[in-house]
Each structure stands twice: as structure tokens, then as C-alpha cells.
Amino acid sequence: MEILDFFRKRKSIRQFTKQKVSDNFLDKIITAAELAPSAGNLQPWRFIVVKDEEMIKLITESTYQGASSTNPPQSWIKEADLLLVVCIDNQKTVEKYGEMGAATSAQDVAAAVENILLAAAGLDLGACWIAGFREAEIRPILQIPEQVQLTALIPLGHTEFDPPRRKRLPRKEILFYEKYNNNKI
Numbered sequence: 001m002e003i004l005d006f007f008r009k010r011k012s013i014r015q016f017t018k019q020k021v022s023d024n025f026l027d028k029i030i031t032a033a034e035l036a037p038s039a040g041n042l043q044p045w046r047f048i049v050v051k052d053e054e055m056i057k058l059i060t061e062s063t064y065q066g067a068s069s070t071n072p073p074q075s076w077i078k079e080a081d082l083l084l085v086v087c088i089d090n091q092k093t094v095e096k097y098g099e100m101g102a103a104t105s106a107q108d109v110a111a112a113v114e115n116i117l118l119a120a121a122g123l124d125l126g127a128c129w130i131a132g133f134r135e136a137e138i139r140p141i142l143q144i145p146e147q148v149q150l151t152a153l154i155p156l157g158h159t160e161f162d163p164p165r166r167k168r169l170p171r172k173e174i175l176f177y178e179k180y181n182n183n184k185i
Contacts (some may be wrong), residue, residue, distance in 0.1 A: 006122045008165065010117050011127025016079045016157030025123050026082070029156070032119035038108035039101075046111045048085040048142055055141065056083050062137035063153065070136055076128070080155030085142060088149045106151070113152050120183055126159030 090105035120127035130153040
């Protein structure tokens with residue numbers, strides 16, 4: 001497979017079959033996340049694997065569609081075999097880099113999340129990066145310590161759904177040379 005085909009295979013999947021994700025696949029996905037780069041190699045990511053259906057339902061009720069936390073929950077999440085909860089423990093990063101540590105920790109964890117999504121696609125699993133949730137409601141369910149920030153939910157499962165690729169912005173809107181808004185080489 002050509003490298004760009006691998007990246008094109010990753011899509012946001014919101015439909016799952018009943019087939020279980022094997023522990024072997026889960027291990028490969030977590031290994032991919034661990035291989036992400038991080039500032040000072042401090043690896044601020046923390047992952048919680050949730051397989052219990054009732055807990056997944058509870059967490060789903062704390063999600064929302066779109067930009068408003070009062071919108072209805074993303075109920076399709078309940079159909080996933082498991083839910084990866086991604087957190088940031090940036091204490092060491094902030095100690096080492098000061099205020100900038102919080103931003104670099106978020107970038108580190110974003111790289112780990114992308115690795116998770118790519119690994120899932122490479123294993124023919126469906127996954128989706130969810131940022132619409134009410135952290136205060138999920139925190140006690142998962143007993144997340146106060147200093148740890150919940151940053152993403154990733155429903156994972158087998159899928160037979162292959163949505164069309166969503167349109168990307170034209171290159172001239174995202175790529176500049178030497179100065180912002182300079183599209184000429």
C-alpha cells in the first residue's frame with residue numbers, strides 16, 4: 001500500500017458491528033499510541049479502556065453533538081465494542097517547560113490520538129475522535145484524578161461501513177510559502 005493510501009483509509013466511523021475487538025488488536029493500538037512523539041519524551045498521555053456496556057452508556061449520555069453542550073448525546077457511541085478515554089497528565093511537562101508545558105502536552109496527546117486512529121484503520125477497525133463531552137460528568141464515573149485532564153473519547157469497533165471521503169480544503173487555502181497567504185513559490 002502506498003503511504004498516502006494508508007492515510008486515506010482513516011475516516012471517522014460512527015457505525016459498528018457486534019464483533020469484539022481482540023486484545024491483540026487493542027494492544028497494537030495502544031503500542032501505536034505509545035510510539036507518538038512527545039516533548040522531552042515525557043509521554044503525558046493516559047488511556048482508560050472501557051468495555052463495560054453500562055459504563056459506555058453512562059459516558060455516552062455525557063457527550064453532545066456539535067458545539068453546544070446542551071445538544072443531544074452522540075448515541076451511536078453506545079454501539080462501539082469499547083471506548084478509549086484519552087487523558088493528559090501534564091504535571092511533569094509543566095514542571096519541565098513551565099506554562100508552555102500545557103500546550104506541548106496537548107500536542108503530544110493529539111499525536112498519540114492520531115496514531116490510535118491510524119492503527120485502527122490499519123487493522124480494519126472503525127474509530128472516531130470525540131471532543132464533545134461534559135468532562136465534569138465523566139470524571140467521577142472513571143475516577144479520574146483532579147490533576148488529569150480528559151481530552152478525547154475514541155469509540156472503537158469492527159465496521160462494515162465505509163463512508164465517502166469528506167472533501168478537503170483546496171491546497172491554496174492551507175499552504176503558503178515564506179509568508180502567510182503567499183501561495184506563490
